Amino acid sequence: MTTGLQINSLTVRIPLADGSVVHAASDIDLDVPTGTITALVGQSGCGKSIIATSVMNMLPPTALRTGSITVGDIDVFSGTPFRGRHAALVPQSAATYLTPVRTARSQLQETINALGSNHTCDGLARRVGLEPSALDCFPHELSGGMAQRVAIACALAGDPSVIVADEPTANLDRTLTDHVLGMLRECAYEGAAVLLITHDLSSLIHNKIADRLAVMYASRIMEIGPAAQVLQxxxxxxxxxLLGALPSRGLNPIPGSPPQLTDLPDDCVYYLRRPESTQSGGPTELVTFGERTYRTLQKVI
Known part of the structure; x- marks a missing residue:
């Protein structure tokens, strides 16, 4: 399979005014092949959304970044235009993404015009399961699910080869969640590389939508592999x-809370929540065998 999105050794640090530093992402390696969906999961506050921001080259001006991200053969940090045509973002909160004083149609049409797209507003609306008449509403007149579908229509206007969906089903009911995830699956079938960022593991299990699963904790990747294998x-x-905390897996909550990302140590900190950990509590490395990768303590030579 061809890699549509490739993230290599991405590290992002964001200095704050008080002198502290947010460890937003630490040495992230992640590939998303074309025609597939990779789900990036983890608890809130672990750094998932900064990956979306990095892929779209929308980091804060003060952010310090190392590593590279490519969309197809485009280096997203090179200054080459890529948003819209090559990569598109489905935002976490569609209601705030849309301008409140303009109709959804005018905003979608503006996107089509800016990208030089051959799509029509009505055609895109139907593609995302929305009645074209809904586009004549202002954002506050749309339900959460309708606003999310407008945002997806904007993302699809340029036929991007990479789609980054950042919590696209947040605050949606199960029916709308299933519909939105189904649309992303159709985009993958049509050849897009889809990075789905979510904390909703239950929906991933229910829909069996992801081809690959990447698990993130405290700015680091913990595990990557075929979704079915990782879940099983x-x-x-x-x-x-994380899986054991799901109602379907016994509802066993993880002790403690995820750490703040400010001034994290250089090593994996999961041992702070699981003191008996055999995979955290010192320098760690990612170990790969076959299609599976996971983080564990470095071997002492």
């Missing part, structure tokens, strides 16, 4: 605990 046989203790 997780290799990292955090993935095991």
């Amino acid at each position: 046989d997780p290799l990292h203790e955090y993935t095991q605990d």
